[in-house]
Amino acid sequence: MNTPSLDLAVEVYGLRKHYGDKQAVDGLDLSVHRGEIFAVLGPNGAGKTTTIEILEGFRSRDGGSVRVLGVDPADANRVWRSQIGIVLQTANDQADQTVGELVHHFARYYPHPRDPDEVIDAVGLTEKVRNRTRQLSGGQRRRLDVALGIIGRPELLFLDEPTTGFDPQARRSFWDLLAGLRDGGTTVLLTTHYLDEAEHLADRVAVVRDGRVLALDTPADLGGRTARHAIVRWTEQGNDGGPVRHCEGRTETPKAFVRELSVRAGLGVDGEVPGLQVLRPSLEDVYLAMIGEPPAAGQAASELTENLQ
Amino acid sequence: MSATTAPVGPAPSLPSAVSLGLARVGLELRVYFRERRAVVFTFAYPVIMLAIFATVFGKSGVKVGPAPGFSYSQWFLPGIVATGLILLSFQNIANTIAMERDEGGLKRLRGTPMPASSYFLGKIGLVLVTCLAQTALLLAVAATLFDVPMPTSASAWVTFAWVFVLSTATGCVCGIGFSSVPRSGRAASAVVNPVVLILQFISGVFFAFDQLPTWMQQVASVFPLKWMAQGMRSVFLPAGAETMEVGGSWQHGATAAVLVAWLVLGLVIGLRTFRWTRRDDS
Structure with missing residues (x-):
């Protein structure tokens, strides 16, 4: 050997x-x-x-x-x-x-x-x-x-x-x-x-x-295929005029995800989703998640993601 | 950058250890003489020592030794020659290698195909050249300014040659071996220099050896500097001066034996303990 x-x-x-x-x-x-x-x-x-x-x-x-x-x-x-x-x-x-x-x-x-x-x-x-x-x-x-x-x-x-x-x-x-x-x-x-x-x-x-x-x-595949999936962030107004909720989701197909989001919110296919951001995790994001030192903001985001699901 | 691929054809062989050793000698000399203040001090030190001793002890024209006697300048010269050799070989080598190890210079060299023998050749070449230059300067000053007669017999110069070569060689290998003793480059001179200073006091460089306490003479006789100074006295003092020696003769055999013993000891210990990296880096 x-x-x-x-x-x-x-x-x-x-x-x-x-x-x-x-x-x-x-x-x-x-x-x-x-x-x-x-x-x-x-x-x-x-x-x-x-x-x-x-x-x-x-x-x-x-x-x-x-x-x-x-x-x-x-x-x-x-x-x-x-x-x-x-x-x-x-x-x-x-x-x-x-x-x-x-x-x-x-x-x-x-x-x-x-x-x-x-x-x-x-x-x-x-x-x-x-x-x-x-x-x-x-x-x-x-x-x-x-x-x-x-x-x-x-x-x-x-x-x-x-x-x-x-x-x-x-x-x-x-x-x-x-x-x-x-x-x-x-x-x-x-x-x-x-x-x-x-x-x-x-x-x-x-x-x-x-x-x-x-x-x-490879740098592109590090952390597995899902590690580089896009992060989509948006805000939702509570039904009864409550506080604005910050939401986050991960997807391989951000365009379809946003379209569905828009429709679900009753805004139609061309509607503007409030506070919309589509982010691609950098190698640094993947790395930090991997070595167990996620930045404080990232932690908050993942909690929100759990809330959403 | 062009030509990133290796040239076609049979692989060229590695440069020889000797040719790289000579290249190292050139580099060592260039770096040494670039540090002007250190050079001036190193070369002036033995000359100033001779001037001070000659002035303090010899101003009234007092003679020493059996009649007709000789001047204090002549009497001090051999010890100062020996001191100059031990400073430039042992002290300089031990300090600079300890510094180079601490700064990572040795580690960098270890990562190249330069053989260790070339590195040591470079150091030995540097010591040889600086020792020759310093001794020549000292002898020239002694002869012209202090009227010290130079030996005229061929046999005296033959003695000078072998004592000089054995002294510098022994100083070099002991310096290489001792360079591993200080824990850091900064501590090197604090560890190395007192060794040489104490040896100077007990080896008959500053004081007449025969006037030192017997135990001190015995301690000094274990170390090379006493024999280097005695060997040089046999060259630069007139016939008859050997009666002032503790042993009543120049003891050339014992001189050679002690220096060779230290040369071998230094080689064995030096090669076994030599480190390319700091102690905390392994």
């Missing part, structure tokens, strides 16, 4: 890791296909970084089997390291070297690196090429980390919260960069706190909590 599969870049079965009394990773299963962008979502302390650092070969594990590019990271050698790229979560090292020096130097470590100047340009640091690392802003620093992660032309790129500290424009161009890498055949495994990032970038998403995978699917 568990023979390495050629079209899987990462295979994880039953991964376990504890720190003291805390079970950081508790039987986690994961498989990442070659050539896809795979996002791992989860609250702080869910075990995302522990898992990714086991896959990168930095941390030992207590149990489970792990294959990264067909190799157990615990047995990592130079050839394996030349095939992966790593962007760690936080870094403030190499402060006294310039952007240009670092990228050119790291290129020397790899058998067939990308062109350093092209990489610097791709992450948008051409104007900073002569600046020392300590003079960079947080977002620029992060983009340098990404440059050092992709300089070796990795088959598999790990990114641990890569866009923290980016302004919106920098995030957009970073997304374009990653999409370009995927188009070139690079597999990307990233963790992120930004749901819109996962929604925009990822081919598949895993939601991790308490060291396990809660759900794994």
Whole structure:
């Protein structure tokens, strides 16, 4: 069993890791296909970084089997390291070297690196090429980390919260960069706190909590088919002139739902339903419902839905 | 970005550990000499020490040693040479590796195909170059400003060469091993520097070794700095000065043996305990 599969870049079965009394990773299963962008979502302390650092070969594990590019990271050698790229979560090292020096130097470590100047340009640091690392802003620093992660032309790129500290424009161009890498055949495994990032970038998403995978699917199908059904909200006036009631329903066919609502209320097919809103739950709504931290407003809405039924 | 697919053809082989080691030496030197104030202080420190000792003790032209005697400047020079070597090898290496580990620089390197041996080569190359430069400066100042006669015999320079190489090599590997002792980068200098300072006091750098209490001499004899200083005295002091040594001779055999023992000990412990990540990060 568990023979390495050629079209899987990462295979994880039953991964376990504890720190003291805390079970950081508790039987986690994961498989990442070659050539896809795979996002791992989860609250702080869910075990995302522990898992990714086991896959990168930095941390030992207590149990489970792990294959990264067909190799157990615990047995990592130079050839394996030349095939992966790593962007760690936080870094403030190499402060006294310039952007240009670092990228050119790291290129020397790899058998067939990308062109350093092209990489610097791709992450948008051409104007900073002569600046020392300590003079960079947080977002620029992060983009340098990404440059050092992709300089070796990795088959598999790990990114641990890569866009923290980016302004919106920098995030957009970073997304374009990653999409370009995927188009070139690079597999990307990233963790992120930004749901819109996962929604925009990822081919598949895993939601991790308490060291396990809660759900794994495409961003559109995450949480099951019903999770993305439209939410329809409207208000109803009580029959005896009582207070306005806020109502909510979920449906796969919002247009038909609203038509029926309108007819039922005696407004006819073309009547205006008071306070009508039709909303499509974002990945963030689905995610928050899944990890059990729904916003207060959402809770109220679901109670109303129950009242309605 | 263009050319996102790997070039066609046989996979190019990984760059050799030696060529990457040389690249690391270049990088280490560039970073080291970029921190100007640290460079000036490191290079000036032994020179200032020599100036202070020579001025305080030697202003009336007092001579030491068996007749015809030699100046205090000459007498202090070997110990200061040895101190400079231990500062640039042991202290500098232990502090910078502890800092790099704390900042995540070592972890970043561990995630690349750069071999560990290239990293150590880079550190050793840096120490070798800085030690040579600092010692050359110190000797030039001693010879020109303080009229310390330089050895003229080839055998004295041969002794200088092996004591220099063994001292820096031992300092390097012990520094690599000791870098894992401080728990954080910020604590590094507070843990590392007193070790060197205490060794300087008990190893005959500041005081004449033969005037120290016997127990202190015995403690110092376990550690390398005493032997480094003694080896350097055998180079820079005139014939006959060996009678001032506790053992009555230069003890070259014992010097080499103690330094090699520490070199091996440092290698074994250093390689076994070396960590790429912080202690809380595993």
